[in-house]
Amino acid sequence: MNVVxxxxxxxxxxxxxxxxxxxxxxxxxxxxIFMAIELMLNAVNLxxxxxxxxxxxxxxxxxxxxxxxxxxxEAAVGLAIAITVYxxxxxxxxxxxxxxxx
Amino acid sequence: xxxxxxxxxxxxxPLLGAAINGLLGKNFSKPAVNxxxxxxxxxxxxxxxxxxxxxxxxxxxxxxxxxxxxxWITAGQFRVDFSLQVDQLTLVMLGVVxxxxxxxxxxxxGYMAHEEGYYRFFSYLNLFVFFMLTLVLAANVVLMFVGWxxxxxxxxxxxxxxxxxxxxxxxxxxxxITTRIGDFGFTVGILLLFWTFHSVDFRAxxxxxxxxxxxxxxxxxxxxxxxxxxxxxxxxxxxxxxxxVWLPDAMEGPTPVSALIHAATMVTAGVYMVARMxxxxxxxxxxxxxxxxxxxxxxxxxxxxxxxxxDIKKVLAYSTVSQLGYMxxxxxVGSYAAGIFHLMTHAFFKGLLFLAAGxxxxxxxxDQEMPHMGGLRTKIPITFWTMFIATFAIAGIPGFAGFxxxxxxxxxxxxxxxxxxxxxxxxxxxxGLTSFYMFRLIFLTFFGKPRYDEHKVHVHESPKSMTVPxxxxxxxxxxxxxxxxxxxxxxxxxxxxxxxxxFATYAPNELEHTHLLREAGAPEIRVLHPDEPPVxxxxxxxxxxxxxxxxxxxxLIGLLLAxxxxxxxxxxxxxxxxxxRGPYTVxxxxxxxxxxxxxxxxxxxxxxxxxxxxxxxxxxxxxxxxNGTARVARxxxxxxxxxxxxxxxxxxxxxxxxxxxxxxxxxxxxxMGR
Numbered sequence: 001m002n003v004v005x006x007x008x009x010x011x012x013x014x015x016x017x018x019x020x021x022x023x024x025x026x027x028x029x030x031x032x033i034f035m036a037i038e039l040m041l042n043a044v045n046l047x048x049x050x051x052x053x054x055x056x057x058x059x060x061x062x063x064x065x066x067x068x069x070x071x072x073x074e075a076a077v078g079l080a081i082a083i084t085v086y087x088x089x090x091x092x093x094x095x096x097x098x099x100x101x102x
Numbered sequence: 103x104x105x106x107x108x109x110x111x112x113x114x115x116p117l118l119g120a121a122i123n124g125l126l127g128k129n130f131s132k133p134a135v136n137x138x139x140x141x142x143x144x145x146x147x148x149x150x151x152x153x154x155x156x157x158x159x160x161x162x163x164x165x166x167x168x169x170x171x172x173x174w175i176t177a178g179q180f181r182v183d184f185s186l187q188v189d190q191l192t193l194v195m196l197g198v199v200x201x202x203x204x205x206x207x208x209x210x211x212g213y214m215a216h217e218e219g220y221y222r223f224f225s226y227l228n229l230f231v232f233f234m235l236t237l238v239l240a241a242n243v244v245l246m247f248v249g250w251x252x253x254x255x256x257x258x259x260x261x262x263x264x265x266x267x268x269x270x271x272x273x274x275x276x277x278x279i280t281t282r283i284g285d286f287g288f289t290v291g292i293l294l295l296f297w298t299f300h301s302v303d304f305r306a307x308x309x310x311x312x313x314x315x316x317x318x319x320x321x322x323x324x325x326x327x328x329x330x331x332x333x334x335x336x337x338x339x340x341x342x343x344x345x346x347v348w349l350p351d352a353m354e355g356p357t358p359v360s361a362l363i364h365a366a367t368m369v370t371a372g373v374y375m376v377a378r379m380x381x382x383x384x385x386x387x388x389x390x391x392x393x394x395x396x397x398x399x400x401x402x403x404x405x406x407x408x409x410x411x412x413d414i415k416k417v418l419a420y421s422t423v424s425q426l427g428y429m430x431x432x433x434x435v436g437s438y439a440a441g442i443f444h445l446m447t448h449a450f451f452k453g454l455l456f457l458a459a460g461x462x463x464x465x466x467x468x469d470q471e472m473p474h475m476g477g478l479r480t481k482i483p484i485t486f487w488t489m490f491i492a493t494f495a496i497a498g499i500p501g502f503a504g505f506x507x508x509x510x511x512x513x514x515x516x517x518x519x520x521x522x523x524x525x526x527x528x529x530x531x532x533x534g535l536t537s538f539y540m541f542r543l544i545f546l547t548f549f550g551k552p553r554y555d556e557h558k559v560h561v562h563e564s565p566k567s568m569t570v571p572x573x574x575x576x577x578x579x580x581x582x583x584x585x586x587x588x589x590x591x592x593x594x595x596x597x598x599x600x601x602x603x604x605f606a607t608y609a610p611n612e613l614e615h616t617h618l619l620r621e622a623g624a625p626e627i628r629v630l631h632p633d634e635p636p637v638x639x640x641x642x643x644x645x646x647x648x649x650x651x652x653x654x655x656x657x658l659i660g661l662l663l664a665x666x667x668x669x670x671x672x673x674x675x676x677x678x679x680x681x682x683r684g685p686y687t688v689x690x691x692x693x694x695x696x697x698x699x700x701x702x703x704x705x706x707x708x709x710x711x712x713x714x715x716x717x718x719x720x721x722x723x724x725x726x727x728x729n730g731t732a733r734v735a736r737x738x739x740x741x742x743x744x745x746x747x748x749x750x751x752x753x754x755x756x757x758x759x760x761x762x763x764x765x766x767x768x769x770x771x772x773x774m775g776r
Contacts, residue, residue: 025754094750 009050016043030082030092034075041071105153106160109169109186112153112196113235115146120228127221132211139224140207143231147200150193157193165189165603168241168305175244182302187241191604194442195238195374198449199367203231205571206362209457212567213358213464223263227362230256234367238374242303243292246375250288250339253368254281260363261355273354280348284338291331298324308381312608316385329382329389333396336372342430343400346423347696353415357460360415365422365456366449373429373445377438381608384436390520394434398515398525398532401427403693405535409542410690413470414459417543421496422452424532428511431529435521437514438605439598443586444507446597450582451495451504454575458489461564461572462547466554472543477552481561484569486548488576493544495579497537498657505654506583508533510595512653533653537660545668 020040027033045064052060086092105111119142127135160167166189175182188196207227214223230253237249254277262274292302299307317323322330336342341349352364363369376383376393383390404423411417425448432441463470465482479486495502498509512533515526554561563569589595667674679686688694 021754021758025751025758098748 006050006054010047013043013047013050016040016046028093028095030085030094030097031079033094034078034082038071038075041067103156105149106156106167106188107169109153109188109239110171112146112149112200113186113232113239115142115149116228116231116235118142120225120232123221123228124225127225130221132215132220135221135224136211139228140204140211142228143200143204143207146231146235147204150196150200153188153196154193157188162603166192166241166305170241179300180296180302182242182244184245185241185303186239187304188239189604190601191374191377191442192238194446194601196235198446199231199234199238202366202449202453202575203227203234203362205574206358206366206453206457209361209460209568209571210356210358212565213460214356217356219263223260223356226256226259226263227359230260230363230368234371237371241305243295243307244302246378247288247292250335250371250375251285253363253371254278254285254339257281257352257363257368260359261352263356263359264354267354270354273348273351277348277352280345281338284335284345287331287334287338288336291328291335294324294328294331298328304378308608311381311385314385316610317387319387319391322386322388325382326386326389329379329386330392332379332382333372333376333389333393336376336430337396338372339375340369340372340426340430341423342372342396342427343403344695346400346404347699349423350416350419350692353413353419357415357456357463360419361453361456361460364419366453369422369426370429370445370449373426373433373441376430376433377442377605380438380605383433384608384610387520390434390436391522392434393430394515394520394522394525397427397430397432397434398528399427400424401431401532402528402535403427405532405539406689407692408539409535410686411539412472414462414472414475414543414547415456415470417472417539418452418455418459421455421536421540424536425452425496427532428508428529431515431525432511435511435515435525436519437510439595439601440507440510440514442601443583443597444504444511447495447503447507447579447582450575451492451502451579454488454492454572454579455496457568457572457575458485458492461485461568462489464564464568465561467559469554469559472546474554475547475552476550476554477548478561479548482563484563484572488569488572489548490544491576492579493540495583497540497661498533498653499661500654501580503579503581503583506586509651509653510586510598530652530656534656534660537657538664541661541664542668545664549669550672 017040020036020038020043023036023039024033027036045067048060048064048067052058052064082092085097089097091097119138122138123130123135127138130138157165157167166187168185168187170183170185172184173181174184207224210223210227214220217223233249233252233256235249237246237253240246240249258274258278261277262271264270295307296302299310301307301310311325314325317325338345349364349369353360355364383393401424404420404427408417408420408424411420425444429441429444429448432438432444461482462475462478462485465478465485466475469475491502495504498505512526512529515521515529516523585596585600586598589598667678691697
């Protein structure tokens, strides 16, 4: 069977993760930053799945489930915060949300 | 044995009085302050009287009577007990201190009646009595030092009693700092004493010293060094050359303080200390010589300054310095008893002179300048007569207290165990000067025509509270010396007999001592049995020889000169001052000693303190280090703060940089992934 080598998966995962990082650092909108975080998490998920398949072990898959659960919870809390912030400040620009900064 | 077994009570009473008046006195009425202040000292005096009675029943073996209360300090071998002792010397001091204190307390109720801080004054006085009694009752040298410093503190507080007056504050500081110079020597002396004898307890030290030979005149041994260091303390405390400068300035304090602290008691602490240490001093001939030399020089030197002073208290102050010199002369020539005897009579007549001077000042409404007085004899007769008697006593007119004591000192200086004819001569001239300046004071103050404005100054006799102490002291000034009188007609000197055991118990071996003195060319010495009072050869048993001896003659010459100068022809002093302008100016400015000390010691110290210690060491080094440390912390903090910006994206960037860095490290440096 013509199996796709694991390095392909890993390179794709790295590229997705890198994109996520770049977006996280450079984007200003909170929603976009959340999406960047999701992107990074899923890039890692991809790596986990690839390793699990290559090594024929279930550990990686279990990890992925956990990550998905945490990501879902985080999205729920994070988006709630984003909505509250928007209601209070009428902006989602992270540069302007700096009340607690010294 | 009520008091002998409870010696502490003599101390505790004045301390209690000081505490009550000091802490609560602000709200007391004057009678309440009086009864606490006078009552505590009066009870203390009664205790001493009772102690005297009980002491007479002790056998010779029980003296000195030592009571150990508790151990105060232990550090390895070093051990100091709170222990008190009583012997004949202590008793003399106790009697003098409590009696004069009592009179001064009573006098103060009149003299200080209109002063602010009345309760504070009495509290300080009581505290002083407490420390003075500690000093004389102490059974070891460290506890004695506690009393020694305590009386210094009280002296400082009382000189500066009118603390709103700049000159009073300066005088207090001067007294405190000048005596501190001597006390440095004293402290080192105590350390050396402990180093040598491994104890600070008088009895233990003296017992060991008794087994040591008398040291050579030169080179000096350890005993001589200890004695000289201890004597340095005495020089400061008892205002001898060259540290006497504080005492005349101390006259800024209230007059009762001058009488009690700066005439009768505290300044004699040095004399007491040297007498107490007699087993050491007797074995250190060089130290003895220095004591006698300093004493004689001071006696003469201070007397010359007294000649031209116009402030009534300043004359008495220089007179005190001079008389303390006589006491040291007496000690230094080996006649401890004569020195202590003079201490006692001096306490009476000099205390009286100061109190009477206070009464004069009181009558003059605060004026202390003798040129403003005159003719006060009939206006304030009690003050006049008491002061007149005291002057007779200090001048050494036969029959009065000072005659006996001064005569004994001068006699010992001429023919005692450490006699020195030059010191005797200095003392003799000093005696003549003493007589002159004292009668000058009397004539200027009480005789002649009034020189004050009679419409402005209402001269009045002082209240009873002030005159009664004067009269009591006048009686003692007149008859206080008679305990020694039988000696003149070949009988016993009862004072000397009383204190003799203190100085004989640990005296150096007589034979050896005599041998040394013979080598030194001293006249024939009789070998003494320890129980026998010494009889100095040449000490005329014939009363005529004493009455017409040189001290009496110079005293009478002084009296006549003063009479000639200030009553017969009052122009003479001015003419003399003009014809001897040079010496007169020098003496009038007290030999420029204050100026000399200022230029040679104070100014350089001030310069070093300002320019080196202050500007360089304190501001540069110490402040620099402290501020520098703070600046480093502050500025590095300011720099590091930038990292913690609070900007989430910056943090994220750091995380990324960190992650990339760790990854690169893993790949490159640790060689993983290969």
